Amino acid sequence: MIVGIETGGTKVVCAAAEPGSPDAPVRIERFPTTTPDETIGRIRDFIGTTGTVEAIGLASFGPVDADPSSPRFGRVTTTPKPGWADTDLLGRVVTGGVPAAFVSDVVGAAVGELRYGAGRGASSFAYATIGTGVGVGMIVDGRPIGGDGWPELGHLLVRRHPDDDFAGSCPFHGDCLEGLTAGPAVLARWGVDASSFPDGVRAGRIAILAAYIAQMAYSVMLTVGADKLVLGGGVMQSPGLLDAVRAALPDLARGYGPPSLSSADPAAVLLAPAIADSPGVVGALALAADLLP
Amino acid sequence: MIVGIETGGTKVVCAAAEPGSPDAPVRIERFPTTTPDETIGRIRDFIGTTGTVEAIGLASFGPVDADPSSPRFGRVTTTPKPGWADTDLLGRVVTGGVPAAFVSDVVGAAVGELRYGAGRGASSFAYATIGTGVGVGMIVDGRPIGGDGWPELGHLLVRRHPDDDFAGSCPFHGDCLEGLTAGPAVLARWGVDASSFPDGVRAGRIAILAAYIAQMAYSVMLTVGADKLVLGGGVMQSPGLLDAVRAALPDLARGYGPPSLSSADPAAVLLAPAIADSPGVVGALALAADLLP
Numbered sequence: 001m002i003v004g005i006e007t008g009g010t011k012v013v014c015a016a017a018e019p020g021s022p023d024a025p026v027r028i029e030r031f032p033t034t035t036p037d038e039t040i041g042r043i044r045d046f047i048g049t050t051g052t053v054e055a056i057g058l059a060s061f062g063p064v065d066a067d068p069s070s071p072r073f074g075r076v077t078t079t080p081k082p083g084w085a086d087t088d089l090l091g092r093v094v095t096g097g098v099p100a101a102f103v104s105d106v107v108g109a110a111v112g113e114l115r116y117g118a119g120r121g122a123s124s125f126a127y128a129t130i131g132t133g134v135g136v137g138m139i140v141d142g143r144p145i146g147g148d149g150w151p152e153l154g155h156l157l158v159r160r161h162p163d164d165d166f167a168g169s170c171p172f173h174g175d176c177l178e179g180l181t182a183g184p185a186v187l188a189r190w191g192v193d194a195s196s197f198p199d200g201v202r203a204g205r206i207a208i209l210a211a212y213i214a215q216m217a218y219s220v221m222l223t224v225g226a227d228k229l230v231l232g233g234g235v236m237q238s239p240g241l242l243d244a245v246r247a248a249l250p251d252l253a254r255g256y257g258p259p260s261l262s263s264a265d266p267a268a269v270l271l272a273p274a275i276a277d278s279p280g281v282v283g284a285l286a287l288a289a290d291l292l293p
Numbered sequence: 294m295i296v297g298i299e300t301g302g303t304k305v306v307c308a309a310a311e312p313g314s315p316d317a318p319v320r321i322e323r324f325p326t327t328t329p330d331e332t333i334g335r336i337r338d339f340i341g342t343t344g345t346v347e348a349i350g351l352a353s354f355g356p357v358d359a360d361p362s363s364p365r366f367g368r369v370t371t372t373p374k375p376g377w378a379d380t381d382l383l384g385r386v387v388t389g390g391v392p393a394a395f396v397s398d399v400v401g402a403a404v405g406e407l408r409y410g411a412g413r414g415a416s417s418f419a420y421a422t423i424g425t426g427v428g429v430g431m432i433v434d435g436r437p438i439g440g441d442g443w444p445e446l447g448h449l450l451v452r453r454h455p456d457d458d459f460a461g462s463c464p465f466h467g468d469c470l471e472g473l474t475a476g477p478a479v480l481a482r483w484g485v486d487a488s489s490f491p492d493g494v495r496a497g498r499i500a501i502l503a504a505y506i507a508q509m510a511y512s513v514m515l516t517v518g519a520d521k522l523v524l525g526g527g528v529m530q531s532p533g534l535l536d537a538v539r540a541a542l543p544d545l546a547r548g549y550g551p552p553s554l555s556s557a558d559p560a561a562v563l564l565a566p567a568i569a570d571s572p573g574v575v576g577a578l579a580l581a582a583d584l585l586p
Contacts, residue, residue, distance in 0.1 A: 067416075123360075138516075140438045145517060152515055155549055157508060159452055172549040215450060222445055223431075223516050224438060256448055256465040 001026075002292070003053050004284030005043055006108060007060045007089065009081060009132055012039060013281045014046040019054060019292050022285035023116040023275075033061075036087045043093050055291040056100040057284035059108025060089055063152060066103050066144075074102045080171075101287035105129075105280050106137030107144045109273075112283030113230045114139055117274035122227040126220045127279070128153075130213060131233030134178040138224050145224070154178040156219060161211045163204065181212050183234055194238035202240070209235070210244035217245060217270060218252045218261065225258040232273040246270050294319075295585070296346050297577030298336055299401060300353045300382065302374060302425055305332060306574045307339040312347060312585050315578035316409040316568075326354075329380045336386050348584040349393040350577030352401025353382055356445060359396050359437075367395045373464075394580035398422075398573050399430030400437040402566075405576030406523045407432055410567035415520040419513045420572070421446075423506060424526030427471040431517050438517070447471040449512060454504045456497065474505050476527055487531035495533070502528070503537035510538065510563060511545045511554065518551040525566040539563050 002022065006013045011032050015025035027050070031042050047053055063079065065072040074090025094100040103111070110119070110127035119125045128136045134154030138145050155170065156177045166189040170179030179185055186194045190205060197205050213236075217229055231242060246266035253261045260269045275282050295315065299306045305326055308318035322339055326332050340346055356372065358365040367383025387393040396404070403412070403420035412418045421429045427447030431438050448463065449470045459482040463472030472478055479487045483498060490498050506529075510522055524535060539559035546554045553562045568575050 143434075143436070145433050145438060152550065155515060156512060157452055157545065159450055172547045173545075219449060219512065222448060252450065252466075254465045257445065 001050050001053055002055050002057070002285055002288040003047055003050055004057045004281045004286075004288055005046075005059070005093065006105060006278055006280035006284055007033060007039070007043075007058070008105060008280070009033060009061045012043065013278045014043060015278075015281045015285060016046075016050045016053075017285050017289075019289050022289045023112075023282055025281070025285065028281075035083050036089075036092075040089070040092045047093070053098055055288040056094050056098055057108070057286070057288035057291075058090055058093060058100060058102045059105045059280045059284040059287075060102070062104045064089075064102070064104050066107070099288075099291040101284070101291060103144060103283075103287065104135070104137065106135040107139070108137070108280040108283035108287070109232065110137030110139050110144070110230075110279075110283065111286050112275055112279035112281070113232075113273055115286050116282055117279055118230045118271040119228050124224045124226045125228055125230075126224060126226045127230045127232065127273075128213075128216065128220070129233035130181055130231065130235040132183050134182050134216075134233075136216070136220055138220065138226070140224050153216065153220065154182075156216055158212045158215045161208045164208045177212055177216055181209050181235060186235060194235045194241065197238070206238065206240050206244045209238070209241060210248045213241075213245045214248035214252055217249055218257075221253075221261040221269075222257055225260070227260050228269055228271060230271050230273050230279075232279065236272070242270065242272055294343050294346055295348050295350070295578055295581040296340055296343055297350045297574045297579075297581055298339075298352070298386065299398060299571055299573035299577055300326060300332070300336075300351070301398060301573070302326060302354045305336065306571045307336060308571075308574045308578060309339075309343045309346075310578050310582075312582050315582045316405075316575050318574070318578065321574075328376050329382075329385075333382070333385045340386070346391055348581040349387050349391055350401070350579070350581035350584075351383055351386060351393060351395045352398045352573045352577040352580075353395070355397045357382075357395070357397050359400070392581075392584040394577070394584060396437060396576075396580065397428070397430065399428040400432070401430070401573040401576035401580070402525065403430035403432050403437070403523075403572075403576065404579055405568055405572035405574070406525075406566055408579050409575055410572055411523050411564040412521050417517045417519045418521055418523075419517060419519045420523045420525065420566075421506075421509065421513070422526035423474055423524065423528040425476050427475050427509075427526075429509070429513060431513065431519070433517050446509060446513065447475075449509055451505045451508045454501045457501045470505055470509055474502050474528060479528060487528045487534065490531070499531065499533050499537045502531070502534060503541045506534075506538045507541035507545055510542055511550075514546075514554040514562075515550055518553070520553050521562055521564055523564045523566050523572075525572065529565070535563065535565055
């Protein structure tokens with residue numbers, strides 16, 4: 001068996017699959033992310049009850065050190081999440097010499113959607129989540145970029161929408177992308193989550209969020225020439241938001257950029273996730289399968 | 294011998310070197326970029342008079358198709374430069390089965406500075422030019438990103454400086470990064486080039502340009518976690534500009550990002566080119582040398 005683990009900021013997903021079928025786990029378990037000791041203990045329990053584990057893939061919230069040549073490879077590094085800074089997640093989860101892969105959560109989700117989801121067939125590909133936080137995983141020619149745990153494009157600086165006077169909620173930057181579009185920013189600005197906007201104000205709020213998310217899409221597609229970009233996370237489940245981002249993109253690009261940006265139908269390039277439940281854990285399983293002969 | 298060629302938008306640099314010394318060309322020739330026929334003819338003359346050529350590296354203005362798996366590999370693609378769109382530059386320059394490498398001009402410059410210039414020792418690295426146009430070449434773990442000729446980060450959208458009311462000169466986007474900072478934008482806005490600002494207004498103009506260039510540096514370092522970023526091109530030769538960009542960066546990052554962005558001294562990360570004369574041609578020579586056993 002292979003095991004894939006996605007450690008998110010709020011919950012953990014563990015899955016076991018046959019090595020040939022990373023997209024079809026035979027067993028899945030979910031639990032909240034609490035302290036490192038408790039969380040890692042539950043992950044190890046899952047692994048210990050899985051039978052013969054041939055390889056493990058681990059996709060973690062971060063920032064992480066995902067550079068195999070680094071002495072700190074496998075660690076969660078500078079997270080503000082209490083107790084988790086500088087945790088040797090990989091070293092404590094994987095013992096006994098089992099082959100293991102370690103990536104950031106968004107890179108894991110990008111691998112999952114690229115191999116088995118909405119990104120199939122793309123050469124360069126990105127997965128963005130707009131949820132509790134904002135993150136982007138990018139894969140160029142089959143390789144994730146940013147082995148040191150970056151990119152963290154969630155903190156891109158964006159141009160303000162003229163109808164948005166919210167100061168932003170990022171503790172570092174105020175009104176960066178995450179500070180204007182993540183779940184906590186939506187809640188602080190409008191008092192409800194993005195799927196609960198009342199009818200009379202929905203369109204205006206969606207337009208504001210879409211203006212920022214489209215700027216991120218533009219930057220990502222210019223940066224890696226992505227063929228496709230999947231937009232996931234809780235905020236993106238707001239009805240109409242994906243279509244609004246699609247509508248905003250051409251007005252930013254104005255015919256410039258790689259074909260996916262300059263001339264393609266945005267509806268063919270900006271996509272909803274196809275793996276409804278945890279693309280990150282499917283990606284982690286795929287990376288585990290890659291380690292086997 | 295190996296040959297390196299940098300075809301810029303205004304001039305071409307051809308160089309020949311011993312395979313073991315790409316950074317020390319034994320012969321260099323420069324001429325203006327004119328029509329494709331004339332320009333390619335002069336490049337072929339240079340190659341034809343170089344003796345036994347074992348490999349050729351070609352770094353070209355673009356956008357280019359630099360994806361070896363593409364049927365259009367080696368072409369200048371959608372450039373507005375008269376006569377050059379869809380030119381099979383590689384196919385017309387390199388004949389007779391000589392091994393050849395083909396990259397964009399900024400990737401060539403990035404390779405040159407990374408191997409032999411200011412980027413030595415960096416793991417992830419970027420080279421930006423702010424000149425007639427704005428372009429960024431990025432190398433992650435030794436590999437250029439953007440094989441399809443993108444990234445074209447010159448057209449990033451930036452936040453406006455409050456004292457800058459210039460509309461911008463980009464034909465696509467108006468006030469994108471290139472539309473606000475490239476040589477033609479500087480000339481259109483202030484009537485002089487960036488190295489000729491009068492004393493009384495110099496500081497204010499430098500601050501405006503630095504605000505935009507620092508935003509690009511922030512985005513690049515978030516995107517690829519670059520250890521070092523070299524800032525080249527004619528505009529960057531303006532006295533005080535590099536220091537002003539260094540001063541502006543921490544106020545954007547605010548302690549967030551990879552170590553090079555969050556905690557390092559900007560003067561150790563944002564660097565002037567060390568190869569005064571054509572890092573692109575040195576990179577082209579290095580890529581040619583890589584092709585030999």
